[in-house]
Amino acid sequence: MPRIAVIKFPGTNCDEDVVNAFKRIGSSVEAKVVWYKEFNEKDWDAIIIPGGFSYGDWLRAGAIAARTHTMEKIRRSVEKGIPVLGICNGFQILVEAGLLPGALLPNEHGKFVCRWTRTVIENPKGPWLTLASSGEELDMPVAHGEGRFYIDYESYSLLEKESSILRYMKGYNPNGSIYDVAGITSRDGLVFGLMPHPERAVGRELVPRGFNPGGEVVFRSIEFSLKKGW
Amino acid sequence: MPLFKVGVVVTYKRELRDPEGETIRRDLLLKTGYDRVASVRTGKYFEFYVNTNSPEEALSYIKEMCSKLRIFNPIVHVLEVVNIAEDSSN
Numbered sequence: 001m002p003r004i005a006v007i008k009f010p011g012t013n014c015d016e017d018v019v020n021a022f023k024r025i026g027s028s029v030e031a032k033v034v035w036y037k038e039f040n041e042k043d044w045d046a047i048i049i050p051g052g053f054s055y056g057d058w059l060r061a062g063a064i065a066a067r068t069h070t071m072e073k074i075r076r077s078v079e080k081g082i083p084v085l086g087i088c089n090g091f092q093i094l095v096e097a098g099l100l101p102g103a104l105l106p107n108e109h110g111k112f113v114c115r116w117t118r119t120v121i122e123n124p125k126g127p128w129l130t131l132a133s134s135g136e137e138l139d140m141p142v143a144h145g146e147g148r149f150y151i152d153y154e155s156y157s158l159l160e161k162e163s164s165i166l167r168y169m170k171g172y173n174p175n176g177s178i179y180d181v182a183g184i185t186s187r188d189g190l191v192f193g194l195m196p197h198p199e200r201a202v203g204r205e206l207v208p209r210g211f212n213p214g215g216e217v218v219f220r221s222i223e224f225s226l227k228k229g230w
Numbered sequence: 231m232p233l234f235k236v237g238v239v240v241t242y243k244r245e246l247r248d249p250e251g252e253t254i255r256r257d258l259l260l261k262t263g264y265d266r267v268a269s270v271r272t273g274k275y276f277e278f279y280v281n282t283n284s285p286e287e288a289l290s291y292i293k294e295m296c297s298k299l300r301i302f303n304p305i306v307h308v309l310e311v312v313n314i315a316e317d318s319s320n
Contacts, residue, residue, distance in 0.1 A: 103305045
């Protein structure tokens, strides 16, 4: 059975929700919360860095976690072909660690934002998006203070050519992200980071009327990928 | 070995919007009549106390550390050393 590590840094608070998301979709993968100091790279088939406020968001959201020994191990895992997903603070950590390009800045309106958004996945690739189709609408809620994606034009052009981009639909950009970017993958799709919370968009009872459970495809995809390849 | 104080300021690049500065101007300065302030930019100030033989050495040590550990993010930030002095407080 595939094993997925859900990494908990001091201040991470969405770890149990991620484990629960796999249960809600009836997945048979073994997803477990792993304290960052106890993470052993050899034990896991995939890694999820969940949301929260690692190290109290001090210095910048994700900046301190990005320099931990655990992130060095995760970098080595990526080099060996282990899939890594970063949600919200996890996305911030991946960007700060340089595993994904760009930066995440304080929201343009200067406020913490917590609401449902509509996003569209473009050019889905890699193990986290195996079951998604290009142009598919994925609805998920966001909850963050520093989610304004920024990237220079040259790097963005590469991203558009080679990676998957999760984009806020018109009218749903909650933070002033450049090009409405909500999430991105690495060139091979192995690393996926996004500001919205897929674990909060699983199963009808979590989803408000008029929205779809857009997080399910991420959890179904990784189970499929780890069993059958991608 | 002498102790040097190195003061460093990290700000956003000019072309990037600074919501904190904008809010301070719009919701505090303009509302209280300080309308001659055309723009506000905010940043973060760090004071590093470092044991080195010279101020030059202190400067290069701190600059390298800030880059290596990403105390500032070169994609979006500018780092400026604003003061350096031998610490005489001890």
